[in-house]
Every structure is written in C-alpha cells, then in structure tokens.
Amino acid sequence: MKLFSATLALIALTTPAFADVTVSHGFSTFGDLKYGPDFTHFDYANPDAPQGGTMSQRQLFGTPTFDSLNTFIIKGDSAPEVGVHIYDSLMVRANDEPDALYGLIAETIEYPEDLSYVAFNMRPAARFHDGTPVTAADVVFTINALQTEGHPFYRNLLSDVTGVTAESDHRVRFDLAPGAGSGLLGSVAELPVLPAHFYDTVDFAESWMEIPLGSGPYEVAVVDAPRTITFCKDPDYWAADLPVNVGRNNFDCFNYEYFVDDTVGLEAFAAGEYHMRVEYRSASWATGYDFPAAQRGWVQQLLIPDGRPANAQGIWFNMRNPVLQDIRVRQALEYAFNFEWTNDTIFYGTYTRNDSFFENTDMQATGIPEGAELALLEEFRDQLPPEIFTAPAHVPNPGSDRPRDRGDLRAAGELLDQAGWTVGDDGVRRNAAGEVLHLEFPDSSRSLERIMIPYTENLKALGIDVEFEVIDPSAWTQRRQAFDFDLSSTAWSVATTPGAELRAFYGSAAAGAEGSNNLTGLADPVVDALIERVVVANTREELTTAARALDRVLRSKHIWIGGWNLGAHRVAVWDIFGIPETPAPYDFFRNVDFWWFDRDKYDVLVAEGALDSGL
Numbered sequence: 001m002k003l004f005s006a007t008l009a010l011i012a013l014t015t016p017a018f019a020d021v022t023v024s025h026g027f028s029t030f031g032d033l034k035y036g037p038d039f040t041h042f043d044y045a046n047p048d049a050p051q052g053g054t055m056s057q058r059q060l061f062g063t064p065t066f067d068s069l070n071t072f073i074i075k076g077d078s079a080p081e082v083g084v085h086i087y088d089s090l091m092v093r094a095n096d097e098p099d100a101l102y103g104l105i106a107e108t109i110e111y112p113e114d115l116s117y118v119a120f121n122m123r124p125a126a127r128f129h130d131g132t133p134v135t136a137a138d139v140v141f142t143i144n145a146l147q148t149e150g151h152p153f154y155r156n157l158l159s160d161v162t163g164v165t166a167e168s169d170h171r172v173r174f175d176l177a178p179g180a181g182s183g184l185l186g187s188v189a190e191l192p193v194l195p196a197h198f199y200d201t202v203d204f205a206e207s208w209m210e211i212p213l214g215s216g217p218y219e220v221a222v223v224d225a226p227r228t229i230t231f232c233k234d235p236d237y238w239a240a241d242l243p244v245n246v247g248r249n250n251f252d253c254f255n256y257e258y259f260v261d262d263t264v265g266l267e268a269f270a271a272g273e274y275h276m277r278v279e280y281r282s283a284s285w286a287t288g289y290d291f292p293a294a295q296r297g298w299v300q301q302l303l304i305p306d307g308r309p310a311n312a313q314g315i316w317f318n319m320r321n322p323v324l325q326d327i328r329v330r331q332a333l334e335y336a337f338n339f340e341w342t343n344d345t346i347f348y349g350t351y352t353r354n355d356s357f358f359e360n361t362d363m364q365a366t367g368i369p370e371g372a373e374l375a376l377l378e379e380f381r382d383q384l385p386p387e388i389f390t391a392p393a394h395v396p397n398p399g400s401d402r403p404r405d406r407g408d409l410r411a412a413g414e415l416l417d418q419a420g421w422t423v424g425d426d427g428v429r430r431n432a433a434g435e436v437l438h439l440e441f442p443d444s445s446r447s448l449e450r451i452m453i454p455y456t457e458n459l460k461a462l463g464i465d466v467e468f469e470v471i472d473p474s475a476w477t478q479r480r481q482a483f484d485f486d487l488s489s490t491a492w493s494v495a496t497t498p499g500a501e502l503r504a505f506y507g508s509a510a511a512g513a514e515g516s517n518n519l520t521g522l523a524d525p526v527v528d529a530l531i532e533r534v535v536v537a538n539t540r541e542e543l544t545t546a547a548r549a550l551d552r553v554l555r556s557k558h559i560w561i562g563g564w565n566l567g568a569h570r571v572a573v574w575d576i577f578g579i580p581e582t583p584a585p586y587d588f589f590r591n592v593d594f595w596w597f598d599r600d601k602y603d604v605l606v607a608e609g610a611l612d613s614g615l
Contacts, residue, residue: 020113026102027091027109029183029497030540034097035243044096044584045247045594053597054615055577056255056274060084060589064260064444064473065226068207072150072194074515076207077226077477081256084589085231086129086214087192090120090139092244095584095591099497101189102244105134105215111185115176118185122170127238128195128215136166141196143174143188149205152516156504157187181535183499217249230255250596260473262447270294272611275574276592281447282347285570293574298610302571307585310359310565312505313491315455317559320521321486323437328419330558333487335412336458337561338399345403346450351564355395356551358494359565363547365393365555372545376533377552380526385556394555396562403454404461412462421463429463438465441487444476448489481515488519491563496586497540498547502531506554520559527553574611576602 068076106120126134160180259265510518537543
C-alpha cells in the first residue's frame with residue numbers, strides 16, 4: 001500500500017527525483033496490509049477491556065534463573081521479560097498477519113523501490129519513563145550499540161545496515177546494503193529503542209542489575225533475583241491511546257515467578273501462588289492437573305492453537321568437535337533416538353516429529369525437488385550431493401515401540417564402524433589411534449532427564465562414552481556461549497516470514513562468533529547462498545521456494561536430531577481472566593498482552609476460599 005503525503009517534500013530533498021518512494025503507516029515484507037491508516041484497533045483486541053489486576057505467571061520460555069537485566073548481550077543470564085514489557089519499538093507486529101507491522105514510536109515508514117534505505121518519521125510525543133523525549137539519536141545509539149557490542153544475534157541481523165543517521169530529532173534513516181531484502185525493514189522496525197542517556201553511567205556491554213529505562217507501557221517495579229520480577233504500568237505511558245495499543249496492556253502489573261525445579265513450580269501454581277503457566281511437559285499436562293483447584297473447575301486447561309511455524313527444536317550436534325564432523329557419526333546418533341517409543345511412553349502420544357527446520361509450514365521441503373525449487377538447486381548442483389536431486393527430503397528414523405530397537409542400533413553401529421569407530425573387548429568404541437568416542441551432553445533442565453537418559457542408554461549400548469549431565473543454569477549458559485558441548489537440546493523460534501535472522505542460526509559468519517545461535521558451527525557456502533535467496537525474496541512464492549531449498553540442504557547435512565512439536569500452546573489458568581473470543585493466530589506470548597483481569601470471576605474464587613484477596 002502506497003500512501004503519499006506532504007512528507008514527500010522532505011524525501012525529495014534527500015532522494016533522486018525519479019525514486020519511487022513508499023510512505024506508509026504500516027509495513028509488510030510483501031506489501032499486503034490488513035489495516036488501513038485510519039484503523040482504531042486490531043480486530044483481536046477488546047477496546048472495552050477492563051483495566052487493573054495482576055497477571056502472575058511462571059517465567060517465560062522456561063528460563064530457570066536470571067542474574068542480569070541487560071537482555072542485549074551474551075554475558076549473564078538475563079530476564080527475557082524485560083525485553084517484552086519496558087521497551088517500545090519503532091513499529092509493532094500485528095498478530096493476525098504473518099509479517100505486518102504498524103507504527104508505534106514511528107508514525108510513518110519510508111523506503112524507495114530499490115530498498116537502499118529506510119527512514120522513520122517519529123512521533124514527537126514519545127517519551128522515556130523519566131520524561132526525556134525519544135529521539136532519532138536514541139535510535140542511532142541503539143543500532144550502533146547492538147552492532148558493536150550486542151549479542152551475536154543482533155550483529156548478524158544488522159549486518160546489512162551500513163549506516164544509521166539522525167536526520168532531525170524525529171527522523172532517522174538506515175542505509176542498507178544492496179540485496180538486504182525487504183524483510184530487514186521489518187526487523188529493524190521492531191527492535192527496541194534504548195535511551196542513549198541511560199548508558200552514560202551504565203555499561204551497555206556488561207551484565208548488570210540496574211533498573212533499566214525504557215519508553216514502553218511497563219516499568220520494572222520489583223526485582224528479587226533469581227526468584228521473581230514484577231513490572232507495573234507507567235501511569236503516564238505516552239502511547240496508551242495509539243491504535244496498536246487499544247485493548248492492550250490491560251493489567252496493572254505483570255509478575256513472573258522463577259523456578260529451577262518445575263515440579264515445585266507446578267505445586268506453587270496449584271496452590272494459587274501464581275495464576276497462569278504455559279505447560280511444556282506432556283506428562284504434567286496429562287497427569288499433573290488433578291489437584292483440588294482443577295477438580296473444582298477453578299483452574300482450566302486450555303489448548304491454544306499456534307499458527308506460527310513450529311520451533312526448530314531438537315538435539316543439535318556441535319560440529320566444531322572433529323568427531324562430529326563425520327556425517328556418518330551424526331547419522332548414527334540420529335538412529336539411536338527412538339521417537340516413537342518416547343512419544344508413546346513419555347509424551348502420552350501428544351507430539352508429532354520435527355522433520356523440517358520450517359515444520360508446519362509450506363516452506364517445508366517434501367518429496368523430490370521439482371519446479372522452481374529444482375531450478376534453484378540446479379545452480380548449486382556441483383556443490384551438493386547427488387541424492388539431493390534423486391531422493392526425497394530427509395525424514396528422520398521414526399523408531400519403534402521398543403525402547404531399544406535392535407535394527408536401528410545395528411544400522412547405527414554399521415555407520416560408526418564405517419567411520420572408523422570400532423568396538424573393543426571392553427565394549428567401548430575407539431578409533432585407530434585408540435581414542436575413545438566420548439561425547440558430552442550438558443543441560444540445565446531436570447525435565448529432560450526422562451527423555452535423554454533412555455537416549456543416552458542407547459548410545460552407551462553402541463559403545464559410545466556419553467555423559468548427560470544436568471548442571472546449574474548459569475554454568476550451562478557459559479558452556480553454551482563457549483560452545484563447550486557436543487550435543488545440545490535447544491529450541492529456536494521460527495519466524496512466519498524468515499529473513500536475515502537465519503544467518504544467526506545457520507550462516508558461516510555466526511559459526512565462529514562466541515555465544516552465537518549457530519550451535520552446530522555450520523559454515524557452508526550453499527547454505528549461505530540459500531539464506532540470501534530467502535532474504536532477498538520479492539514475493540512469498542519466491543520466499544517459499546528458497547526456504548524449501550534451504551530446508552532440503554540443511555536436512556541433508558544431519559546437523560540435528562529433529563525433536564517434536566504440538567502445533568499449539570498448553571496453557572493452564574486460574575479462572576480469573578478475560579480472553580478475546582478469537583485470539584490472533586500468531587505469537588501467543590504477545591497475545592497475552594490483550595487479556596484482562598476479570599474482577600467478578602476473581603471475587604467468586606476469593607469468596608469460595610480458592611484465592612486470597614489482594615489482586
């Protein structure tokens with residue numbers, strides 16, 4: 001959608017007269033916007049939602065602890081909720097569109113047809129919590145800090161931003177490298193805007209527990225690390241009445257309770273110590289909600305559909321270890337994981353297997369390549385194995401109903417033999433130099449033991465000296481940042497419209513960056529080239545084609561053991577909340593911002609003695 005205004009007079013001063021410049025209240029990677037410039041609120045928002053109360057919940061994303069409030073660097077265990085609640089961005093995503101954003105700090109976005117730059121005209125009313133105006137200089141500071149000292153994820157994401165300039169107090173321009181792709185505009189637009197003056201006395205590059213300053217709807221109110229963190233509404237929040245915020249931010253406070261042991265966390269929920277939790281454990285979901293409050297209907301179990309791609313969840317191989325550079329070893333490790341038995345016995349049959357890095361989408365490669373995908377792969381034929389073109393996209397071995405399938409272990413053993421790792425008289429595999437096949441598999445979650453111990457027992461049956469160890473969360477963070485592991489059970493979220501962030505997970509530039517998201521150390525020129533095809537796609541059809549080709553090549557490399565997915569969120573709540581009748585299909589965690597506290601329901605539970613008064 002192209003909306004031209006008087007702002008073009010300013011553009012004409014800085015761009016060639018022949019440039020086709022788009023000026024708009026919103027942005028979509030492929031140009032389609034659901035909401036016009038005069039929209040009043042998102043369709044999934046309740047503009048009449050009551051205000052007040054507290055949303056009390058378990059920590060986000062299962063993070064077991066925190067010792068830092070700086071969420072933008074690799075040092076420390078940061079509280080991810082800080083990034084959710086206190087910072088505003090130039091634009092925000094609509095949760096009922098796959099890739100659309102609408103103005104928050106920015107009133108309009110401008111960009112030419114060649115995508116050589118993107119500019120944002122900012123709202124003069126924007127304020128940080130201390131009353132200081134949000135200016136273009138703050139945006140410049142943010143980008144420069146993230147590019148030079150931020151987490152490697154940000155450095156990879158912003159690698160095509162060649163410069164950022166404050167053209168006035170309320171206009172900021174990003175210059176973009178050729179081929180940066182339209183998706184980068186959205187990625188830049190949704191980055192938090194940080195207050196430059198806050199960092200005059202606080203070191204951006206260090207871990208710290210200073211109360212951070214933002215411009216968003218909430219401020220940090222209480223911190224009791226590593227047990228709890230509370231955010232409460234800024235009564236003077238500058239953007240409360242903007243269309244993107246109508247029906248949003250309805251709670252007075254958000255409170256997060258941290259639990260290293262999730263069994264204790266569930267017990268606390270059952271006792272009413274907090275009131276909403278996303279359940280990650282299928283066993284708990286199936287058998288753990290039989291406590292009195294659930295039996296009496298005070299607690300509800302909700303299965304909320306998720307329209308996003310499934311997380312890229314699985315066991316990742318660190319190929320920086322020479323042992324794991326042999327694809328036959330990695331294939332053998334995959335054979336040893338028995339998904340069918342695990343799903344039936346441990347998961348209560350609730351999951352489906354992750355075959356793809358873009359699971360549950362049409363970006364998932366299937367069958368033998370054909371059409372546009374085949375034509376794209378043909379460009380790299382001399383760098384790809386022949387089976388890419390003759391065999392269906394790799395699907396992991398499903399396993400069987402027995403915990404230790406002899407046929408699968410036999411196949412794994414043959415692959416290890418071919419790789420030069422043979423079994424000695426003591427039952428241990430060694431190479432020709434007498435070195436033991438040893439693998440380290442650290443993790444910070446006790447809940448994984450029930451899944452990984454049977455898996456590692458299969459590895460030991462193969463003669464592999466494997467050590468699965470649950471360690472302190474801080475120690476695990478340090479080891480992962482230093483790539484001090486051989487196997488890692490990790491999940492990455494996947495964007496509905498993938499783009500430059502793929503470089504951080506699979507790109508060569510990230511392979512050697514300490515603390516990066518490229519856990520496997522993958523550095524492959526074809527993968528890099530296909531990532532760039534995703535980045536520069538001009539249509540969703542082109543994006544789908546490039547993503548399928550990328551998925552096919554990644555799967556052929558056996559860099560992980562694909563995990564499992566549900567296609568929905570398991571959410572348990574005390575029945576004290578109002579929830580929109582038709583939740584948006586994307587981004588459940590942001591959708592909670594549109595819930596509200598139902599005082600009448602709460603009063604009923606207080607009267608019945610289910611909860612204490614005080615919210």
